[in-house]
Amino acid sequence: MATGRTHRPATRSRGIPEATVARLPLYLRALTALSERSVPTVSSEELAAAAGVNSAKLRKDFSYLGSYGTRGVGYDVEYLVYQISRELGLTQDWPVVIVGIGNLGAALANYGGFASRGFRVAALIDADPSMAGKPVAGIPVQHTDELEKIIQDDGVSIGVIATPAGAAQQVCDRLVAAGVTSILNFAPTVLSVPEGVDVRKVDLSIELQILAFHEQRKAGEEAAADAGVVPPAVARKQRPSTDQGPDGDVPAVMPA
């Protein structure tokens, strides 16, 4: 699934596949770690292992960005960090508002991974008046009444919804009306947004349900295998997993 904009016909020369975009942050994280250890270059094989992906995929992904490697050598770590950051738009500052400061909202506010990647928490917003002024992660919570003003004053284009499901659509509508065009939704609801607005969702219980499906499947297989109905399962030898990546599935995403 794309972004709703992927459908546009013309001018798709810079078209980076959605699946590739989804992996760029993984590569970036692995590269940042290498950079911190002052590793100068890395091969597709090594980087792929660090990102939990296979190397052919990684090379194909990078080929969409351009030819940033050197044959016989590998990729220059610093250079790649820069190129991927630029491609993802992380070289600019993205002010973000978080709406709904419960446990989850607080966890998000405290999450270090944002600040280090060009995201700045511009404001924390909650509907509970008794929260107003209370600092969370060093930032004072503001009341929902201020929402429009904050977004306009700070030029916020990305909003995070961490409210209960019942409030999510209403908050979403206000965010969009005030100018937000990208929304990360943690509430377990389908949001309705106008064209041009991207929504991505993260649903904790969905991930668990998918695990349960496979878990159940495993149990069934064992039983079947024990009964000799199915070829015996491969021995479970310990070995580093490969290809641990997002992917083609549930991640929970989607366009508007």
Added chain:
Amino acid sequence: MATGRTHRPATRSRGIPEATVARLPLYLRALTALSERSVPTVSSEELAAAAGVNSAKLRKDFSYLGSYGTRGVGYDVEYLVYQISRELGLTQDWPVVIVGIGNLGAALANYGGFASRGFRVAALIDADPSMAGKPVAGIPVQHTDELEKIIQDDGVSIGVIATPAGAAQQVCDRLVAAGVTSILNFAPTVLSVPEGVDVRKVDLSIELQILAFHEQRKAGEEAAADAGVVPPAVARKQRPSTDQGPDGDVPAVMPA
């Protein structure tokens, strides 16, 4: 990307595509809402809209489960709820442990979506001795030392990791050694697990980075469109979004 088991050759009669599995929880949520409103039947069109997916996809998805609809009428809500629950393995009880009771762990412990879907929080575990005994969401936190005992006594097969990145692999190893075979990882690290163990990950900052990518793209397009270089963007009329679904991308998944 499949589950690592998808590759197995033989006996794939019950093979439900991974992309379909990833959407079943969405359908289930929409159906549960209809059930609560005592709606008896629903058409593929209506249910698809409620789940944020298109109707052809939904019908194809259901066709993998069997023929549970009635032509000219639609689907029986209660019956479908049951069939999907069963397929996902939610008709049985899944004890779950959450390791790492910071803001995020606490949010997860408090999250209502678990209990209502067959997941039972069997224990909360944290490495900080001063947390031990403190109740979170009504459940007393236990120390990491108890981890193996808890997992074995309760027959836990699903573990949730909400620790800092540095501790994640170690916790993962202990969970796996104690018998856990499915892991939901919130720490921003690639986990290495033996074959037969499924890992799914949720990375908050990855989702934001993907939004930033599209956000940047929009800005660039507007500029280009203003300059007449690109066909003018479609007017942004308000209209309910369709096809808001997980999907083929970053969700963050993968097999072992």
Added chain:
DNA sequence: CCCTGTGAAGGTTTTCACAGCC
């Protein structure tokens, strides 16, 4: 000789469009 970059093949997922049943 090593490792990137990439056509081509193979697989999976989505979408179309309509036959078939109620």
Added chain:
DNA sequence: GGCTGTGAAAACCTTCACAGGG
């Protein structure tokens, strides 16, 4: 006539395998 279920086509993504540059 309405709506499901599904082959067939199209789009998308991954993997293979190797040409070609360092």
